[in-house]
Amino acid sequence: MDVISLLGLAVGLASILLGQALEGGHIGSLFQPTALLIVMGGTAGAVMLQCTPAQFMLGLRRLPRVFLPPRHDLHQQLADLVSWSQIARKNGILSMEEFARAQEDNPFLQKGLQLLADGVDPVTLRHALELDINSLEQRERFAARVWESAGGYAPTLGILGAVLGLIHVMENLAEPSKLGGGIAVAFVATVYGVGLANLVFLPVAHKLKTLLTEQINLMEMQIEGLVAIGSGENPRILENRLQGFLDPSRPAPSVAEKPAVQSSTRHEPGDSA
Numbered sequence: 001m002d003v004i005s006l007l008g009l010a011v012g013l014a015s016i017l018l019g020q021a022l023e024g025g026h027i028g029s030l031f032q033p034t035a036l037l038i039v040m041g042g043t044a045g046a047v048m049l050q051c052t053p054a055q056f057m058l059g060l061r062r063l064p065r066v067f068l069p070p071r072h073d074l075h076q077q078l079a080d081l082v083s084w085s086q087i088a089r090k091n092g093i094l095s096m097e098e099f100a101r102a103q104e105d106n107p108f109l110q111k112g113l114q115l116l117a118d119g120v121d122p123v124t125l126r127h128a129l130e131l132d133i134n135s136l137e138q139r140e141r142f143a144a145r146v147w148e149s150a151g152g153y154a155p156t157l158g159i160l161g162a163v164l165g166l167i168h169v170m171e172n173l174a175e176p177s178k179l180g181g182g183i184a185v186a187f188v189a190t191v192y193g194v195g196l197a198n199l200v201f202l203p204v205a206h207k208l209k210t211l212l213t214e215q216i217n218l219m220e221m222q223i224e225g226l227v228a229i230g231s232g233e234n235p236r237i238l239e240n241r242l243q244g245f246l247d248p249s250r251p252a253p254s255v256a257e258k259p260a261v262q263s264s265t266r267h268e269p270g271d272s273a
Contacts, residue, residue, distance in 0.1 A: 009199065032185055085235040125230055148201070
């Protein structure tokens with residue numbers, strides 16, 4: 001569970017409600033189902049018109065990742081790649097087939113190891129895996145764009161809701177006592193539009209892009225490691241080169257002598273092309 005995402009959402013909502021209360025307003029006045037329907041329904045309709053059905057559904061399916069993101073253990077992956085390199089130099093490249101069978105939860109890495117065991121040359125191996133990365137990146141960016149588009153449409157739909165509310169107010173000018181409350185209710189739609197865009201839709205889009213960047217970084221690390229194994233590169237040199245993929249604030253310990261284990265990186269179905 002990504003606690004900071006939940007905490008950020010809670011802090012944002014609490015700040016708005018607390019600010020309303022401190023200004024002397026009634027928190028209940030912010031809850032207007034009609035305004036919410038206009039903003040949410042209008043935004044969803046605009047996004048659906050913009051996207052294909054597959055892109056729209058993919059964007060919805062990616063929402064849980066904001067709060068339950070996949071974890072990428074780059075240090076463990078580096079240890080695995082270096083260990084596989086040692087084993088390949090000692091037992092031959094065909095020994096990679098055993099490790100490929102152990103990567104059932106990681107189709108991308110499994111494909112790379114299997115191509116390596118099949119004797120595919122390093123250039124072809126890199127090209128094949130980079131195509132998978134490009135396909136994944138394009139698909140996942142479409143998912144993030146769903147939420148980014150929602151963040152662009154929601155404020156405008158909020159203004160539309162406010163205008164519709166004001167039209168209703170103007171129709172009741174004969175009753176001045178109702179004007180103040182009616183105008184206040186009309187502008188709640190604007191609050192919903194701007195609030196949802198800046199507290200939910202846009203942050204979700206940016207979080208999905210960040211998670212995609214982390215995943216691509218891991219996959220590029222895997223490509224470099226597999227290509228180095230296929231080229232017969234020295235494990236020590238491989239380890240030093242792959243250190244560049246790690247967070248410099250968390251240097252990895254030496255892993256050149258660690259045994260190979262199944263990668264602990266968690267992947268979800270459909271992560272690979």
